[in-house]
Structure formats: structure tokens, C-alpha cells
Amino acid sequence: MRGARPISLLRTVGVLLAKDLLIEWRTRARLNALIFFALATLLLFSFAVGPDTKVLARNAGGYLWLALLFASVLALGESFRVEQENLTLDGLRLAPADARAIFLSKALGNALLLMLLGALLIPVMVALYGVSVTMGLGSFAATVTLGCMAISAPGTVYSAIASNARARDVLLPLLLFPLIIPALLAAAKATSLVLQGDPMNQLGSWYGLLIGFNLIYWGLGFLLFPRVIED
Amino acid sequence: MTAAALGLLVLGNWMGLVWTPSEREMGDVYRIIYVHVPAMWMAMLTLTVNFSCCVAYLLQSSWKTDALAEATAEVGLLFGSYGLVLGAIWGKPTWGTYWDWDPRLTAMAIMLVTYVAYMALRRFVEDPERRAVWSSVVGIISFVNLPIVWFSVKWWRSLHQVQSTPKTVDPDMTLALRVNAWASLILLTLFLLHRYRIALATREAEVAMPEALPTDVPGSRDNRASEVA
Numbered sequence: 363m364r365g366a367r368p369i370s371l372l373r374t375v376g377v378l379l380a381k382d383l384l385i386e387w388r389t390r391a392r393l394n395a396l397i398f399f400a401l402a403t404l405l406l407f408s409f410a411v412g413p414d415t416k417v418l419a420r421n422a423g424g425y426l427w428l429a430l431l432f433a434s435v436l437a438l439g440e441s442f443r444v445e446q447e448n449l450t451l452d453g454l455r456l457a458p459a460d461a462r463a464i465f466l467s468k469a470l471g472n473a474l475l476l477m478l479l480g481a482l483l484i485p486v487m488v489a490l491y492g493v494s495v496t497m498g499l500g501s502f503a504a505t506v507t508l509g510c511m512a513i514s515a516p517g518t519v520y521s522a523i524a525s526n527a528r529a530r531d532v533l534l535p536l537l538l539f540p541l542i543i544p545a546l547l548a549a550a551k552a553t554s555l556v557l558q559g560d561p562m563n564q565l566g567s568w569y570g571l572l573i574g575f576n577l578i579y580w581g582l583g584f585l586l587f588p589r590v591i592e593d
Numbered sequence: 594m595t596a597a598a599l600g601l602l603v604l605g606n607w608m609g610l611v612w613t614p615s616e617r618e619m620g621d622v623y624r625i626i627y628v629h630v631p632a633m634w635m636a637m638l639t640l641t642v643n644f645s646c647c648v649a650y651l652l653q654s655s656w657k658t659d660a661l662a663e664a665t666a667e668v669g670l671l672f673g674s675y676g677l678v679l680g681a682i683w684g685k686p687t688w689g690t691y692w693d694w695d696p697r698l699t700a701m702a703i704m705l706v707t708y709v710a711y712m713a714l715r716r717f718v719e720d721p722e723r724r725a726v727w728s729s730v731v732g733i734i735s736f737v738n739l740p741i742v743w744f745s746v747k748w749w750r751s752l753h754q755v756q757s758t759p760k761t762v763d764p765d766m767t768l769a770l771r772v773n774a775w776a777s778l779i780l781l782t783l784f785l786l787h788r789y790r791i792a793l794a795t796r797e798a799e800v801a802m803p804e805a806l807p808t809d810v811p812g813s814r815d816n817r818a819s820e821v822a
Contacts, residue, residue, distance in 0.1 A: 516734060519734070527717045533714060537714065541734065543703050586733060589729075590727060592726070
């Protein structure tokens with residue numbers, strides 16, 4: 363398992379990712395629940411803050427990321443529960459699938475799911491908060507991609523841990539939230555700039571922070587994940 | 594050793610409160626650096642040791658390393674929180690507010706919360722071996738924050754001043770700062786040794802006789818689980 367060639371590692375990642383996405387697609391109830399949860403969160407912000415469109419539009423970046431963060435806890439928590447029900451994680455490791463490939467496929471799958479959510483939330487934000495995407499959809503997509511990847515890498519490691527521990531529903535947010543504050547901050551700031559325009563040219567430095575965060579945590583997850591799921 | 598710690602603490606406090614001169618701008622308020630700065634140094638030091646223990650445990654499993662990791666996380670958290678509270682007390686007369694969302698303060702607070710989560714994880718996992726491996730992983734991931742805290746005052750010039758070290762404070766204040774730092778170091782070592790012994794004893798009891806641990810009903814580990822949770 364150690365020393366597996368990069369090609370076979372990538373192929374395993376592809377196979378596992380396809381499997382996870384297929385399960386996700388066939389059990390659409392879960393996906394729908396996730397989408398409606400995120401939508402409801404956005405709606406709740408407008409009730410909690412009051413129907414002042416200016417305030418809502420100004421804070422839209424922060425609200426979007428809070429909605430995604432809350433939804434990510436549900437998505438991440440589910441990602442290993444599926445494997446546990448029929449002990450398929452043990453099956454995967456006996457296959458044998460490289461544990462690092464399991465990490466990459468799970469983290470990529472979670473990131474894709476969150477990106478999909480992010481894409482679905484824009485039209486809702488436009489309708490509810492009256493925002494406009496000043497910098498173009500390309501920058502918005504880049505921000506959502508970087509931010510979702512930043513949540514999913516440490517989130518996947520922690521959800522593998524939490525899904526086996528007691529009080530897993532408490533443990534995952536407890537571990538994850540403080541850790542990803544820098545990424546959340548950068549993603550929310552970058553989104554605000556994308557929505558409102560970037561006259562001071564600050565977007566690049568927030569992207570830098572997000573890329574750095576991603577490199578660190580994808581690297582750490584890749585190295586440490588095999589130890590997390592060993593028995 | 595206890596006597597040495599107490600002696601140095603008394604000496605350090607006397608030096609900090611009486612022997613050293615007042616500061617030009619802050620007057621006597623600045624004197625809190627003699628406890629705030631050493632406390633933060635000790636927190637950083639202890640959490641660095643925690644990181645080393647976590648790496649060491651993943652390379653070579655040993656109950657001693659795991660026990661030391663538990664001790665360092667808890668004592669580091671203690672010193673860090675103490676330092677943060679002292680800083681807040683100092684902030685009120687100097688900055689006019691207890692708390693400011695300055696990068697240094699924010700980064701430090703985030704780091705402390707990640708170690709609270711680390712401690713929570715240790716409580717939530719029953720199996721000692723899994724707990725040791727998982728908490729090592731979480732410890733390594735949490736440590737990423739520490740360099741950010743340390744360099745935050747250099748990267749973002751904000752409200753918090755550059756760290757006070759013997760190089761940046763007035764020569765008149767260096768000796769008192771050093772004495773207090775040594776006193777804190779000895780105190781820290783005492784705390785660590787004590788906590789380490791407790792952790793090691795608990796671990797040995799868990800590993801040697803998992804059944805002998807106190808439970809409500811024989812063989813009902815789940816009952817105990819819900820109690821702790």
C-alpha cells in the first residue's frame with residue numbers, strides 16, 4: 363500500500379470518487395435536504411437581521427459562507443456514516459485501496475458537493491439580498507472553489523475521526539470550526555469583494571491566504587489520514 | 594524544586610513590582626509584562642512540546658509520549674488562557690478596551706479554542722489506542738496556528754506591539770523579565786510533571802485493566818460514555 367505508484371493512486375481516487383458520487387446521486391433525498399438546509403439558512407439570516415436590503419447585501423459574503431459552513435457539517439458528517447453502516451471502509455482497505463486515495467476521493471467529493479451548493483445559492487442571494495456579482499462569475503467560481511476545498515480537507519480528516527467517536531455530532535463542529543476560521547475569513551472577504559467590486563485590488567491577497575491554507579491542510583490530510591483510519 | 598519555583602516567583606514579583614523603574618508612557622501599568630510575557634512564552638513552549646509528542650507518537654507509539662502530549666496540551670492551554678486574561682486586563686487601561694479584534698489576539702484566541710477541541714476529543718474517545726492516534730493527528734493539525742500567532746505581530750502591524758523580548762525592552766527591565774521567565778519555567782515543569790504522572794497512571798490503568806475502571810453497571814461502557822458526554 364505504501365509506495366503505490368502515482369498513476370494507480372490517481373486511478374483509485376477516480377474510482378472511489380465515482381462510487382461516492384453515484385451513491386450521492388442515487389440517494390438524492392440527502393442532497394435535497396442539504397440544499398434546502400442551506401437555502402433555509404440564507405433565508406433565516408434575512409429574518410434575523412431584518413428586511414434591510416442594504417445590510418443584507420453588504421454582509422452577503424459572510425452569510426453565504428456561514429450557510430455553506432453549516433451545510434458542510436451535515437455533508438461531512440454523512441460522508442463516513444455511509445461507509446460505516448455496512449463496514450465498507452474495512453472492505454475498501456482490504457481491497458486494498460490506498461488510504462491516501464480514500465482521503466483524496468472523500469475530500470474531493472465533499473468539496474464538489476459544497477461547490478454545487480455554492481453555485482445554487484447565488485441566484486437565491488441575488489433574489490433575497492439584492493446583490494450583484496460585480497467581478498464576474500469567474501471570480502465567484504474561483505472563490506467558491508478555493509473556499510470549499512479549504513473546508514473539505516480538514517473537514518474530511520475530522521469527520522473520519524468524529525464518526526467513530528462518541529458525541530460525533532458535537533465533536534465535528536467543535537474540531538472544525540476554530541480550525542477553519544482563517545479560511546472562512548478569507549473566503550467571506552473575497553466573496554464580498556467579488557460581489558461589491560475590488561477598487562483597492564485586495565482580492566489577490568485573500569486568494570493567496572486561501573491557497574496557502576489549502577496547500578497546508580490538503581498536505582497534512584494526505585500524510586496523516588492513513589493513521590486516522592487504521593485499526 | 595517547589596521551593597526554587599516559589600523563591601524565584603517571590604523574587605521575580607518583587608523585582609517586577611518594586612525594583613524596576615516605571616515606563617515612560619504607561620507608568621506602572623506596563624508591569625504586567627513580567628507575568629503576561631512569560632506566561633505566553635510558556636504556552637508557546639508547551640504547545641511546541643505537544644506538537645513534538647504528537648509527531649513522536651505517530652512515528653513510535655509509546656504511552657509515555659501520549660501521556661506527555663495530554664499533559665502539555667492541558668498545561669499549555671492553562672498558561673495561554675492565563676496570558677490572554679492578563680493581556681485583557683492590561684488592555685483596558687492602555688488600549689481602552691479589554692478585547693480588540695487585532696490579528697495577534699484573534700489568532701491566539703483561535704489557537705486556544707483548537708486546543709480546547711483537542712482536549713474534548715480526548716474525553717470523547719474511549720479506546721486508549723485510538724485516542725492516542727487521533728489526538729496526535731489533531732494535535733499536529735492544530736499546531737499550524739502557532740507560527741501564525743507568533744509572527745502575527747510582524748506580519749500585520751496592528752494594535753498589539755512587537756513581542757517583548759530581552760532585545761526589545763529596556764535593559765533595566767531585562768533582568769526582572771528573565772527572573773520571571775525562569776520562575777515560570779520551573780513552575781511549568783512542576784505542573785507538567787504532575788499532570789504527566791496522572792496521565793500515565795490513568796493510561797496504565799486503562800491499558801492494564803480496562804474492566805477495572807469505574808462503571809455504573811458491569812460491562813456497560815456505554816453508560817459511562819453518556820455520563821461523560
